[in-house]
Amino acid sequence: MRTLFDKVWAAHEVVAETPDTPAVLYVDLHLIHEVTSPQAFSLLRSLGLPVRRPDRTLATMDHSTPTSTDQVFGNVPIKVDAAAKQVRQLEQNAAEFGVELFGMRDARRGIVHVISPELGATQPGMTIVCGDSHTSTHGAFGALAFGIGTTEVGHVFATQSLLQRKPKTFAVNVEGQLRPGVTAKDLILAVIGKVGVSGGTGHVFEYRGSAIRALSMDERMTVCNMSIEAGARAGMIAPDDTTFAYLEGKPRAPKAADWDAAVARWRTFATDPGAVFDASVDIDASTLEPMITYGTNPGMVLPIGASIPDKAGDAAFDKALRYMGFHGGDAMLGKPVDVVFIGSCTNGRLADLQAAARILKGRKVAPGVRLLIVPGSQEIKRAAEAEGLAEIFKAAGADWRESGCSMCLGMNGDTVAAGQYSVSTSNRNFEGRQGVGARTLLVSPFTAAASAVQGRITDPREML
Amino acid sequence: MIPSSNIDTDQIIPARFLTTTTKDGLGRQLFADWRYRADGSPNPDFVLNRPEARGAEILVAGRNFGCGSSREHAPWALLDFGFRAVISTEIADIFRGNALKNGLLPIVVDDATARWLLDNPGAEVDVDLKAARLTLPTGVSVAFPLEAFARHCLLNGIDELGYLRGRLSDIERYEAARSW
Numbered sequence: 001m002r003t004l005f006d007k008v009w010a011a012h013e014v015v016a017e018t019p020d021t022p023a024v025l026y027v028d029l030h031l032i033h034e035v036t037s038p039q040a041f042s043l044l045r046s047l048g049l050p051v052r053r054p055d056r057t058l059a060t061m062d063h064s065t066p067t068s069t070d071q072v073f074g075n076v077p078i079k080v081d082a083a084a085k086q087v088r089q090l091e092q093n094a095a096e097f098g099v100e101l102f103g104m105r106d107a108r109r110g111i112v113h114v115i116s117p118e119l120g121a122t123q124p125g126m127t128i129v130c131g132d133s134h135t136s137t138h139g140a141f142g143a144l145a146f147g148i149g150t151t152e153v154g155h156v157f158a159t160q161s162l163l164q165r166k167p168k169t170f171a172v173n174v175e176g177q178l179r180p181g182v183t184a185k186d187l188i189l190a191v192i193g194k195v196g197v198s199g200g201t202g203h204v205f206e207y208r209g210s211a212i213r214a215l216s217m218d219e220r221m222t223v224c225n226m227s228i229e230a231g232a233r234a235g236m237i238a239p240d241d242t243t244f245a246y247l248e249g250k251p252r253a254p255k256a257a258d259w260d261a262a263v264a265r266w267r268t269f270a271t272d273p274g275a276v277f278d279a280s281v282d283i284d285a286s287t288l289e290p291m292i293t294y295g296t297n298p299g300m301v302l303p304i305g306a307s308i309p310d311k312a313g314d315a316a317f318d319k320a321l322r323y324m325g326f327h328g329g330d331a332m333l334g335k336p337v338d339v340v341f342i343g344s345c346t347n348g349r350l351a352d353l354q355a356a357a358r359i360l361k362g363r364k365v366a367p368g369v370r371l372l373i374v375p376g377s378q379e380i381k382r383a384a385e386a387e388g389l390a391e392i393f394k395a396a397g398a399d400w401r402e403s404g405c406s407m408c409l410g411m412n413g414d415t416v417a418a419g420q421y422s423v424s425t426s427n428r429n430f431e432g433r434q435g436v437g438a439r440t441l442l443v444s445p446f447t448a449a450a451s452a453v454q455g456r457i458t459d460p461r462e463m464l
Numbered sequence: 465m466i467p468s469s470n471i472d473t474d475q476i477i478p479a480r481f482l483t484t485t486t487k488d489g490l491g492r493q494l495f496a497d498w499r500y501r502a503d504g505s506p507n508p509d510f511v512l513n514r515p516e517a518r519g520a521e522i523l524v525a526g527r528n529f530g531c532g533s534s535r536e537h538a539p540w541a542l543l544d545f546g547f548r549a550v551i552s553t554e555i556a557d558i559f560r561g562n563a564l565k566n567g568l569l570p571i572v573v574d575d576a577t578a579r580w581l582l583d584n585p586g587a588e589v590d591v592d593l594k595a596a597r598l599t600l601p602t603g604v605s606v607a608f609p610l611e612a613f614a615r616h617c618l619l620n621g622i623d624e625l626g627y628l629r630g631r632l633s634d635i636e637r638y639e640a641a642r643s644w
Contacts, residue, residue, distance in 0.1 A: 014638040015631055020612045024631050026638055036535065038485035043625075064483050082483030089485050133534040133558060147534035149562035151624075159628045161635050165611060167557075197470055198528040198554055231531065233557050265644060297470050297531075316469045316526065411479040418502070430474040430532060432497045 001272040003169050004238050005204045008144040008269060012127045014161055022163040028126040028143075029056055030156045031112045032099070034090040035063040035411075036131025040153035041093040051097040053160045058121060059094050059101040061087055062111045064412050067374050067401035071413075072104060080413050097157075110377020110403040113137040113345040117221065118379055120250025124239035124266035129156060134345045134427065135234075136227040140220035141247075142239035142269045144204070147228065167233050168278035170203035174211040176286035181461035183355065184219035185347060185425065185444035187211065187283075188226045189291035189301045195281055197299035200232030203279060206271060207237050211285035217246040218351035225346045226427050229298040238270040290459060292332050293429045293442040295320035300429075304447065304459050307331045323431055324439050325419070332457050338420035340371045340452035341434070342445055343401075344408040347425035348376030350383050352445040357389045359449035359463050365397040366455025372414065373398045374406040396453075410435040423451045465524035465585050466495075466511060472532035473559065477541045479533075490537055491544030512545075516586050521548045524581045528552070530559025530570075539563040549591060551598070553578045564614045565624065571598055571608045580604070593618060 002010070009025070017023040030053075032040075037059070044051065051057055064083035070076040078084035087104060094101035102109040108119065113134055116122045124142035129135060131153045138145035148162065155162055172191055178184075205227050207220075215223065220237050227235025244263050247253045254262040289303035300320060302308070310328030311317040321327060326335075342348075342356050353375065365371045373393050375381040381403055384390050393400050407414040408426035410433070416422040418437025425448050426433075429440035443451070446460035453463070481493040499510050506513045512520075523542065529552040530538060539562050542550065549569040560570045569591065573581075580600060581587065590599040596610040617624055 014634050020616070022611070022613050024628065024634065026635065035482050039487055039536075042486070047625075063479075080483065086483050086485060131534055131536075133532065135534075147558055149534055149536035149558065149565065151536060151562065151565040155625055155628055158625060159632060159635060160639075161628060161631070163613070163624055163628060197531060198556065201528075201554065201557055228532075228558075231528070231556060262644075297472070299470075315467070319468065409474075409479040411482055428472075428474065428532060430472045432478055433474050436478075436497055436502075 001275040003271045003275045003277060004142060004206055004236055004269055005144060005169050006275070008125055008127065008142070009166060011125065012144070017166060022165045025162050025164045026127060027056070027129050027156050027160055027162060029058070029116070029121060029128045030160070031116055031128065031130035031135070032057065032059045032153065033063055033112050033130070033132065034061045034086045036150050037093065037153055038086065038089050039150050040157055041097065043154040044097065044157055049158050051099055051157045054098045054100070056160060057099045058116065059090060059099050060109055060112050060115055061090055061104060063405045063409065065104065065404045066413050067404045067406045069402055072402045083412060107378050110379065111345045111348060111405055113225065114348060114376035114380065117141065117217070118250070118377055120247050120253035123247065123253070123262070124243060125269045129162065133228045134225050136232070137221050137225040137345055139224040139227065139234050139236040140217060141243055142236060142266065144234055144236065146234040168203045170200060170205050170232065171277040171280040172205050172207045172283070173280060174207065174209040174283045174285050176211055176284050177214065178211060178285050178288060181446060181464050182288050182290055183444040183446060184215055184222040186288055186291040187285060188223045189293070189298065189442065190288050191281070191283060192226060192230045192298050193291070193301040194283065195230045197229060197297050198231040200227065200230040203232050205230070205232045205235040206277070207235060208271070212237055213240065216351060217242060218349040221349065222346055226298065229427060239266050290444060290447050290461065292447065292457065293440070294324065294326055294332060296323055296429055296431050298427070298429060298442060301442070302332060304332055304457070333459060335457045336421060337369055337423050337451050337455055337457065339416050339422040340369060340448050341374070341407040341422060341424040341426060342372070342448050343374030343376065343406050344426040345376065345405070346427045347445050348374060348380070350380050352425065353380065353384045353389050355445040356449040357392045359446060359453065359460060360396040360398070361392050363396055363453045365452045369452055369455050371396070371398040371452040372401065372407055374401045375403045377403045407434055409433055410438070416440070423448050423457065465582055467526050467582050469526035470528045470531055471525050473530060473535050473538040474532055476530070476538040477535065482535060482537055487540045489544065490541035491546070494541040494545045519546070521546060522551060522589065523547050523549070524551045524578070526552065528554045528556060530563070531556040534558045534562070536562045536566070539566045539568045543568050551578070551581060564618070567618065569593065569618070573598060573606055573608060577604070577606050
């Protein structure tokens with residue numbers, strides 16, 4: 001009796017681990033981007049080695065790329081010089097090593113964790129790695145997907161394999177039905193609040209239960225995306241008919257007879273009844289509320305109607321509240337908002353934009369509030385424009401951009417100013433994450449859009 | 465020593481410095497947002513700017529050090545600054561792997577040992593890589609977990625990529641045997 005993780009791991013073990021040596025684990029798909037790959041390409045060059053399997057390697061640019069249309073498609077050069085250099089270097093490296101690249105003006109470009117599923121390159125039972133901790137996103141398809149460092153990017157380039165110790169397993173059981181206005185983002189924030197930011201260290205999560213089965217693929221990706229914020233290496237969901245329906249017809253999904261064979265094989269990637277996990281946690285989805293963070297890590301999270309706890313004397317807690325300009329006992333509802341960001345690999349997919357549009361339709365962003373909406377990929381941008389979402393956003397007064405990581409991390413020109421409050425659908429509220437001195441509050445797209453309209457932290461259920 | 469818990473890689477090296485295409489010189493930007501004031505001058509209150517921190521080779525930090533992003537720039541910056549080891553009661557997975565691959569030793573100790581280290585900044589401790597033991601000047605000695613292969617590579621200067629390339633025939637056999 002084996003878990004989903006055990007099955008995927010076993011299928012990729014080139015050499016099993018021993019007490020003295022880690023396993024050699026085969027990598028099916030290697031995703032790369034401009035920030036964590038340059039030094040790995042330099043390593044190959046210094047050793048005179050090729051990328052061993054360019055056919056299993058996909059490159060895009062997302063982290064340091066600008067999102068303003070004039071810089072992406074116009075004649076305005078990329079304003080951040082070092083970012084421009086990184087972009088050029090990835091173009092050169094991809095050409096030199098024969099790696100497929102979705103470059104700046106490619107219609108298929110986008111955030112690496114958004115475009116791979118969109119292409120159907122992400123498939124159940126695969127091993128997927130990328131020099132990015134949010135690679136856990138792809139676990140939504142029943143893949144074992146995790147972030148690696150740049151040295152390991154070099155290892156995968158050279159051998160299509162990694163040296164790995166087998167992690168432990170952790171069942172996250174979520175039963176019951178989410179109430180209206182409560183989303184997958186609220187669910188994963190509640191999980192992180194319960195497990196803690198290091199509770200998953202050394203483990204791979206498997207999200208299980210009726211609440212997980214009921215989620216769409218976009219929602220499952222939101223959940224798996226933030227596994228790393230609980231310290232877990234990866235987060236997985238067993239593939240099912242929802243997964244197969246999403247993948248069928250995608251450009252790189254198997255076709256015709258291959259499709260049937262693939263689905264039959266993919267169905268075997270499920271945890272056997274009675275399989276034992278090393279750890280587990282149970283969550284009742286039906287009791288969850290919209291969630292919001294109030295501190296400087298994603299585990300400092302509350303139901304939106306709650307007040308900040310009082311932990312006088314806890315130095316780390318006090319430091320976080322001081323940074324945020326909050327006090328123990330403060331209510332979250334009604335706190336002022338300066339910037340609202342809707343996007344990222346967590347919540348930059350079409351379903352997230354549809355959710356934001358439900359709130360923003362026929363409404364205006366509050367005076368003095370900046371609302372930035374950044375699609376996760378160019379394909380999502382086109383889809384949002386085709387179904388009229390972009391018009392709703394622009395009419396509300398939002399800034400509608402080209403795809404990229406944007407304001408999730410302040411390295412591409414999209415930043416939050418020091419001291420400003422940013423209500424954000426991204427994944428990290430670390431100090432300075434969105435800009436030096438920026439204060440981030442993590443929420444769902446519903447809560448972000450509602451707070452943009454009211455100009456203060458707002459429970460979205462009163463606007464749905 | 466920085467007693468804060470959950471020191472994430474965005475603190476160790478903020479994202480705006482990740483536009484580099486090399487590994488060099490990142491020590492200047494280590495803990496940039498804590499180390500420098502808004503005008504770029506050193507913040508005299510931050511521990512790494514104090515005279516007693518000069519020449520420090522071991523960073524003692526609160527629980528769950530290195531959480532967050534997979535950026536290997538974090539261990540590169542710590543090493544470039546002059547650190548050779550990090551001690552905490554818990555160290556995040558990806559950071560730990562990245563540190564070991566660059567020769568920065570992640571040392572996880574129990575609460576009592578961490579407490580002693582935090583209460584005695586600047587103490588000289590002895591790290592025995594071969595035995596994977598940390599010895600305090602008080603004579604107290606504790607073992608720390610160190611994966612056997614990582615220790616072997618560190619002790620013998622073995623490059624993991626060289627080892628992995630030595631298994632290429634296994635990798636080719638695996639690829640050939642796969643029917644999917």
